[in-house]
Every structure is written in C-alpha cells, then in structure tokens.
Amino acid sequence: MTVEEQLANGEVRYIDRRDGGVKAEAIYGEWPLRWVYGNPLGRLAQWLLIRRWIVSAWYGRRMDTVKSSLRIRPFIERYGLDEGEFAEPVDEYNTFNQFFYRKLKPSARPVDAADDSVVFPADGRHLAIADITGETDFFVKGRSFDLARFLGDAGLAKRYEGGSMLLSRLCPVDYHRFHFPCAGEAGIPRFINGWLYSVNPIALVTRPSIFWENKRVVTPVESPALGQVQFIEIGATMVGSIRQTYMPGEAVAKGAEKGYFAFGGSSVALLFEKGRVEFDADLLENTANGLETYACVGERMGQALGQA
Numbered sequence: 001m002t003v004e005e006q007l008a009n010g011e012v013r014y015i016d017r018r019d020g021g022v023k024a025e026a027i028y029g030e031w032p033l034r035w036v037y038g039n040p041l042g043r044l045a046q047w048l049l050i051r052r053w054i055v056s057a058w059y060g061r062r063m064d065t066v067k068s069s070l071r072i073r074p075f076i077e078r079y080g081l082d083e084g085e086f087a088e089p090v091d092e093y094n095t096f097n098q099f100f101y102r103k104l105k106p107s108a109r110p111v112d113a114a115d116d117s118v119v120f121p122a123d124g125r126h127l128a129i130a131d132i133t134g135e136t137d138f139f140v141k142g143r144s145f146d147l148a149r150f151l152g153d154a155g156l157a158k159r160y161e162g163g164s165m166l167l168s169r170l171c172p173v174d175y176h177r178f179h180f181p182c183a184g185e186a187g188i189p190r191f192i193n194g195w196l197y198s199v200n201p202i203a204l205v206t207r208p209s210i211f212w213e214n215k216r217v218v219t220p221v222e223s224p225a226l227g228q229v230q231f232i233e234i235g236a237t238m239v240g241s242i243r244q245t246y247m248p249g250e251a252v253a254k255g256a257e258k259g260y261f262a263f264g265g266s267s268v269a270l271l272f273e274k275g276r277v278e279f280d281a282d283l284l285e286n287t288a289n290g291l292e293t294y295a296c297v298g299e300r301m302g303q304a305l306g307q308a
Helices: 003-008 030-038 040-050 052-061 066-079 098-102 149-152 154-159 283-286
Strands: 013-016 023-025 117-119 124-129 164-170 175-178 184-187 191-192 216-223 227-234 242-246 257-261 266-272 275-279 292-295 300-304
Touching: 052 266, 066 098, 117 216, 117 257, 124 300, 149 227, 164 275, 216 242, 227 257, 283 292
Parallel strands: 013 292
Antiparallel strands: 013 023, 117 300, 124 164, 124 292, 164 266, 175 257, 184 216, 191 216, 216 227, 227 266, 242 257, 275 300
16 A cells, blocks of 8 residues: 555554554644645645744744643653653653653663664664665655755765665654764764755655755765765754754764754655665565554664675
8 A cells, every 4th residue: 555545544554663563653743734734725824834944943942941841741641652761760851852852771772783784773664765766656656756956966966876765754752863873984964954844644745855845964974884874864844953962073883873853753864875785675675565664773774785
C-alpha cells in the first residue's frame, strides 16, 4: 500500500523494527495537520502564516515558559514514554522544552560496536533510498528528489549523483537529539534558510518538495570508511530551533551527539557518495513497499563498503 493509500484510509503505517510488526502512527496534532494540508482554507492559512518562522518561534517560546511544564506528565502518560530511559528525573524539567530535548541514559541507546557498521542518527521512522538521483517516486508517483536544491549547491550535488540517502523522521513523541552515524571529522555547519512546513506524510504527499523548501543545516563529515557524508537537519512547523552541540573540526565517535531540535517534529537526512554504504535489506524492502521503519539511534542501519 502506498503512502497516499494509507492516508486515504486515515492512517500512517510503519514497520516497528523491535518486533517486526506493522503499526499505525499515533499522530500528534493529527486534526490540525489534516485541516492545514487537506482543506482549502487550511492551505490558505498555511501559505499566509503557518509556514513562516514567526509562528514556530512564538510556539517555541510558549514551550519555554514554566507554565508549559504542566504538559509534561500528561504527555508522558498519553504516549507511553519510558521514564526509566531519561537521564534526569521528570521533576527536574522546568519547561516542556527542557523535557522535549532531554538527554537519555547511555544504556538506553547502545551504539552498534561492529567496525564496519553505520548507525541510525536519531530515533524515528526511517526511509532508505539506495540511489537518490534515480528515485522517481519520492512520496508521490513521478516525483524526483531535487538534490541540488536540497543541498543548496549544484556542484556538491554532482558529487552525490547515484548516492544513497537515509531520511529519519522524528515525531514530537520521539527522543529529539541526533547523533553521528559514523566516526570521522565533522566540519562547519552551513545554514540554508527556508520555510517551516510540516514533515509528516500528511503534508509530504501534498508537497514532497518540503524537504528542499524547509530550513536546513548541512554539515560535512569526513569518514575514513565512508568518504564525505552530508548530515542534514531539516526544520519543520513548530520546531523552535536546530541546535548544535559538537565542536566543528574535531574528531567524533560513532554515536556521539551532534545536536538537538527544540519543540516540534522534524527530520534528519544522511547523504552518502555512490558505492560507500549498503543499507540493511529490511530498510530497503520496507521503503520499496511505501513503509517507514521505526528504529532507535545507535542501532545498525547498514555497513560501510570502504573506497568507492
């Protein structure tokens, strides 16, 4: 079943890698999303106001108030979050945003130790595309992925022709720190300004170009095994900000923290040069079937192939 067909049936489905089951996503703010992207008045509101940074900045400030901390306990209970994973007791979070970009105990997200493994950069729902420039059905049949616009650099895009991409979609209920998929040296992040559309499939099937229209941060990571990897954070509606916590120019370990998103759903993309990575078979199969795969940061998502 395609993503469009799933949404027509009123659901977004994914494969949960933990048990292999097909599950329906509990979509945070589902009704407003469907109104904004499916109703003519909603689309007008989106165009005039919702996609603009000022709306997300306003909401982000609300999540930084002490009063917002009253939302934490109901949120945990509604979405069944495991408090045992949190690095701090729940009462230590003074605002909803502090809770939202919380750290986890290292034992909660072990990093795959195999020398040749490449790991997921974030908790979330993932799509693996073996040849991004050969992709002709990006969320909508007949839609190609615009790599040059996505990277904001036509010359850099040529380097990744025939390359592979992992898209990791973080929902508001997910852990919102992102991590390096491999060891290497991380460069200086480059900001590309843009809009703040939602990255939920409800929005993407109406406008797949969201990925190269939204605000983005692009960081090169030089890896001995993978060559140059591009790590891209993609902003979205109600994302207060994209914050970096690593030090550019220093060596980073596989699984080390790179940064975090303040409140809102968002996405991370990894772009690999041609012939540098081999995604695990289940990721490719699920993606071909129109299904995202839920997995956690630090888990293996493929292997490095060495020199291209």
